[in-house]
Amino acid sequence: MPEAGNAAREAILRRIRKANAEADAGAIAYAEIERGYQQAAELNATMLVELFMERLREYDAQVHEAETTNVTEMFANVLTANGMKGALVAQGFPRQWLPKGFAWNAEASADTSAMNRAAGAVVVCEVAIAHTGSIVVKGSRRLTLLPDRLLCVVREEQIVETVPEAFARLEASAKDALTLISGPSATADIEMTRIRGVHGPRFLDVVIVRS
């Protein structure tokens, strides 16, 4: 690190210590921070999934329900309905869920420009949040961004009700690249009119697999 950088570092830290002494900021322990907000779930399993689906739909996401026995069928339907002949597949995605008759290419095999040309991507999530209609994807940051349609599989047991529950589950992945996705990319920068699909995928399909 250059000398000047060190000088600034020391100066800033010194000023912070002096400022805290001047302002006579009392001690506030981290453990004593009150957390009176809702942390635990209150809904039963059925209501939880209902809420998650409702919130997703409000973001203009397409929601599909499947059983473990017919996930492949569901996938085939979604692709066919959207005129897709295949998609890029995220690392770690269960191959047995992919229907035959489509071109599936691995994430690792695609460079940025191939991803940019791809019609769609299929991924799994780490956890999903019903309260906010969000899915959290670990890694695969370019894959969930460049293709125009993102298909995400959410297993029922991955859905939690609250944001704090999700962060508790994510604790082990805290240092990984995580993306919270809530609906397709959107903007309201022009006259506050919400427009779907600016730079990210214009379409988000979520397949919920009931256990």
Next chain:
Amino acid sequence: MSIRVGNAADAPPFPQAAPALLDDAQLRKNVRHATDVITRKRALVVGEQKDWQALRSSASAIKAHTLRYLDDYLVQFEKACTAAGGRVHWAADADEANRIIVGLVRQYGGREVIKVKTMTSDEIGLNKALEAEGIHPHETDLADMIIQLGKDQPSHIVVPALHKNRQQVREIFMRTMGLKELGDRPEDLTAAARQYLREKFLRVKIGVSGANFLIAETGGVCVVESEGNGRMCLTLPDVLITVAGIEKVIPRFRDLEVFLQLLPRSATGERMNPYNSLWTGVKLGEGPQEFHVVLLDNGRTGILADAEGRQTLHCIRCGACLNTCPVYRQTGGHAYGSIYAGPIGAILTPQLFDMEHAESLPYASSLCGACYEVCPVKINIPEVLIHLRGRAVRERQSDASEEAVAMKTMAQIFADRRSFEAAQRLGRLGQWPFVRDGWIRRLPGMLGNWTAVRDLQPLPKQTFRSWWREREHKREKERRDA
């Protein structure tokens, strides 16, 4: 050290800047529409969040705690980020931050950078510093693009171009993108931006971002956005440079569970914004392989030293106070002369300057308290405004000024019951030439400053104290008589 907050040091005082903006009917219409829509959406999603007040309290407590141990948390962040492959730089002021960033861009041989919306880079004037070195910054947030291409100034923290309507945006895009045809529906304009930027996202090798949160525990960074332009800049380039104010650090990963519930609901009236990106240092084969964080002071430690003012540093830049402010809603953001407009700007800008500039801003408020009520981190903005008005007066005023002498005399009179009551008697006698129909509408001399903007009720015939004394006398007499 030289503090810079955009061009605020050279901006005219608020009372001088506001009238022209108040005459701009189109601007006022645009601002009113945008703030109405966000305010309505916010009210809905805040109303449904049953634990909203508890979340606000926790957020405020986390921020207060973090500021108290800011030195430790910054060092912890630096250590964790460095261990994860990032490089941390410290900048005492705007120029130092710009020097570091320009130096990095040159070191990597970049002639262009793609930028995610960052108010901090506007604060330090980064674009100007890059351009001076022949480096072209591309703003990629739709609103920031409108501002950059239209050579305009941001007027809102979250929606910087809310003062422009669709026709105005269409005109800017057609002119600067060289388009022969373009519709004026927001869909058309958004599609034009997508097409214009996609090639740049794929080509430009250096990204510049701000940060919503720096996580001390993990060394991670969180960026909150909607369009996906942020994710493009954060993941596609080879090099990423993040500039963040030192107050952006939070202690732990789990603290995001509080802020990520408060920020989107407050900022855009959404339960969650479309994209939140979290990353830590460098991951082999995933995202930028060179990552730098520039930690910026630029006046923040000065604010930290002020016991009343330091809560300003809780701010998470949601913009809710702007949308609800009756002053901002009339003038829009440009009247504030700073990239930080509205109530938060009125306390942040002058404090960053240690009250050397922008000292008219604490007066650009009716003190109605709406900003405090909507603030997701409970910054008592009216309290800080009054505190800063006090500072401005104390620092501006010499002891010999007419006002200072008057105030000192008044303080002496008010301190003693007899002289106070004598003054009231004098006032009652002296006021009669000015009373018309039960109101005083014009006073002479220095007192005229008061009546120039508001009418005054005359002193009543009897004060409460004298009424009470009379009443007690009467009772005493009645008791004696009985």
